Amino acid sequence: MSIPRRLGILATVGIAGLVVPVVGLIVRTSWGRVLSDIGDASSAVRVSLVVSVIAVTLAVLTGVPIGWVLARGRFRGRTVLRAAVLLPIVLPPVVSGVALLAALGRNGSFGRWLDGAFSIGLPFTTAGAVVAAAFVAIPFVALVAEAGFRGVDAELEGVAATLGAGPWRRFRRIVLPQAAPALAAGIVLGWARAVGEFGATITFAGNLPGRTQTLPLAIFFELEQDPAAAFSLSFVLVVISLGMLLAARRAWMR
DSSP states (O other): OOOOHHHHHHHHHHHHHHHHHHHHHHHHOOGGGHHHHHHHTHHHHHHHHHHHHHHHHHHHHHHHHHHHHHHHOOOTTHHHHHHHHHHHHHSOHHHHHHHHHHHHSTTSTTHHHHHHHHOOOOTTSHHHHHHHHHHHHHHHHHHHHHHHHHTSOHHHHHHHHHTTOOHHHHIIIIIHHHHHHHHHHHHHHHHHHHHTOOHHHHHHTOOOTTTTOOHHHHHHHHHHHOHHHHHHHHHHHHHHHHHHHHHHHHHHHO
16 A cells, blocks of 8 residues: 655654664664673662562552453443553653652651551652552553453353353453463563653652662763763663563564
8 A cells, every 4th residue: 555655754754753863872872881881780770670570560460450440340430540540651750750759758648657657668769669660560551451351252251151160260261361462562561661760760769879770760870970871771771672662562463
């Protein structure tokens, strides 16, 4: 099918606007020092891995059930609930961090209770960085999970029900296998979002090396101290993000 010339020109301009910055980053990257820069930022890499893995685990444990409720629930306010679940996707990252401080800070609505009852303080801790990353990752998992659950053949569930399978067994044996590709894509996207989180993390958890300084925060810090290191680390994140997108697409297409 031929593409109208005007649309092709606009698409070319748009693609160039997306590709040129990445190409510029690749050109500015000093290939000889990429490995050494990664080694120098090893604590940030470690914190990023720990934070993102725990965050995406929390996102799966909560986002998948949310996706199921949104896909199959029949109740008033479902549209409002969906909007509330997806809100972190469109919120400015710094607003997400401020919201977390307002709710879970030491003087926050719930943070005051956590601190007083359990001596749990989340701001400026690794746990706080996990909460910030999970806050932005959960909507991605929930959104893709909902789409996956909507694509499940309801007739198979009906047949299983007539054969005596209960709700949990039907979910485990019928729904999950059919929705598995979508769920895998959601996990990958959620993990990629958690790895790349910046605004909510620096606002709620701070930029403490070895505790809350993730790779994006280290890049921001290095941009002022050593721009060449910032380019190297940014290139690493580009490669990781590209790999995650390709993995998500492959899972989704299956």
